[in-house]
Amino acid sequence: MDTLTRPPTADLYRSTPPLEVRASDDGRMTLFGHFSVFNSPTEINSAYEGRFVERIAPGAFTKTLAERGDQIRIMWNHGKQGELEGAIIARADTITEDKRGGYYEASLFRGLPEWLYEGLREGQYGASFRFAAVRDDWNDTPDRSDSNPEALPERTVTEAKLYELGPVSFGAYDDATAAVRSLSDRYHDLSTSPDRAAPGHPVNGDAATATAITPPLRAPVGLTPAQRESALRSIQL
Numbered sequence: 001m002d003t004l005t006r007p008p009t010a011d012l013y014r015s016t017p018p019l020e021v022r023a024s025d026d027g028r029m030t031l032f033g034h035f036s037v038f039n040s041p042t043e044i045n046s047a048y049e050g051r052f053v054e055r056i057a058p059g060a061f062t063k064t065l066a067e068r069g070d071q072i073r074i075m076w077n078h079g080k081q082g083e084l085e086g087a088i089i090a091r092a093d094t095i096t097e098d099k100r101g102g103y104y105e106a107s108l109f110r111g112l113p114e115w116l117y118e119g120l121r122e123g124q125y126g127a128s129f130r131f132a133a134v135r136d137d138w139n140d141t142p143d144r145s146d147s148n149p150e151a152l153p154e155r156t157v158t159e160a161k162l163y164e165l166g167p168v169s170f171g172a173y174d175d176a177t178a179a180v181r182s183l184s185d186r187y188h189d190l191s192t193s194p195d196r197a198a199p200g201h202p203v204n205g206d207a208a209t210a211t212a213i214t215p216p217l218r219a220p221v222g223l224t225p226a227q228r229e230s231a232l233r234s235i236q237l
Helices: 062-071 114-121 207-212 225-236
Strands: 012-015 020-023 029-037 042-046 050-056 073-075 088-097 101-108 126-139 154-168
Touching: 029 114, 029 126, 029 154, 062 088, 062 154, 088 154, 101 154, 114 154
Parallel strands: 050 154, 073 154
Antiparallel strands: 012 126, 020 029, 029 101, 042 050, 073 088, 088 101, 126 154
């Protein structure tokens, strides 16, 4: 991959391992789990970012957690939808690194819509985090491997700036598959900003690419919370 046409490094979205939920003695629900797994090769295939294999290196979050750990927010669908647009839904009790990856625990606030509590209890939601790749290393000519059978360019993110994370209403991460785990296209409307498309991913007049581009998710107005959630899930599925 030409260094002049590297993928964007800001405002990136990644699905994460499934979040877990537990109830405390006072009835408050806690979200916990790993928002990122270190050295886990992930194929990125995105109209916004391009196509390559990505790894997050151990220590990638050390600086951001030290400098702005208290500014990282827990949001629903990255704060971009419906009645919870822009709302923080939980207090981040712990955000840290362990041997596996980035780990968090967050106490959900009371008074959130019941459909959110119910969906979390039933394990219906995935999870995602938003970050910027501050420092990365590239191998443009890797050997073929089990994790990269097509010898795609490989990026290792060695420093990441973490902004926020939390539950999202589309499919959960499956560590046993090679599913695409970049969610950036869902939050970047390339149909109205074709200049933001990654090199090699034409937007106008390309049907295959158009199917990969998802405008920012919006449910119709005037619905009850349950109807709004149903509408959003039908958009995403």
